[in-house]
Amino acid sequence: MALNAKATQEFVPIKEVRDGVIVLKDGGLRAIVLANSVNLSLKSDDEQKATILQFQNFLNTLDFAIQISVQSRRLDIRPYLTLLEDREKVQSEPLLKLQTKEYIEFIRKFTEDVSIMTKSFFIVVPYTHTVLKSDSGILKRLFGGKSAEEIKMASQEDFEEKRSQLEERVSVIEQGLNRCGIKSAQLGTEEVVEVFYKVFNPGEVEGKIRLE
Structure with missing residues (x-):
């Protein structure tokens, strides 16, 4: 109860x-x-x-x-991912924009597969x-x-x-x-x-x- x-x-x-x-x-x-x-x-x-x-x-x-x-x-990684996504939006350089997007996906997948503890x-x-x-x-x-x-x-x-x-x-x-x-x-x-x-x-x- x-x-x-x-x-x-x-x-x-x-x-x-x-x-x-x-x-x-x-x-x-x-x-x-x-x-x-x-x-x-x-x-x-x-x-x-x-x-x-x-x-x-x-x-x-x-x-x-x-x-x-x-x-x-x-570890709550969401604030960090939000920060990266904001930077991706304002990034004007195509290559850096792509690298940032790939890095975000890597971090998201990694934290889904592995529990990072503090x-x-x-x-x-x-x-x-x-x-x-x-x-x-x-x-x-x-x-x-x-x-x-x-x-x-x-x-x-x-x-x-x-x-x-x-x-x-x-x-x-x-x-x-x-x-x-x-x-x-x-x-x-x-x-x-x-x-x-x-x-x-x-x-x-x-x-x-x-x-x-």
């Missing part, structure tokens, strides 16, 4: 994405770091061993858990030391007769404190990967939302998941 979008999102443990940080419904925080890949087959045996050893040392230095996720998707590597960094609550439950007990505005400010300060701790962990991850020759960067809010949209909508090329 098909589930509507609202019902489906009830199973997603994400409450919101704020300033590039994922806030879970249980109060935990998560950051997502995008990392590039290293082709070990292009390295010598000594370089391969050195890279693997460095990565092993990096993992051993961590005092918190991480999750490594690989997202594989079929892989994205993500590291999920957690911070769950203290549960964050947006409702007035726990904050009401802590701050008693505080006004709604004061409670909101206290909640924001609490979030900023936890985010600071999370960003320290992200920095540890980025520095460790850099020593392995792996470039990385933390995703912002729009990028995080796009990642989750693609996870829950694998058949669609673009769009956004709505988090409530």
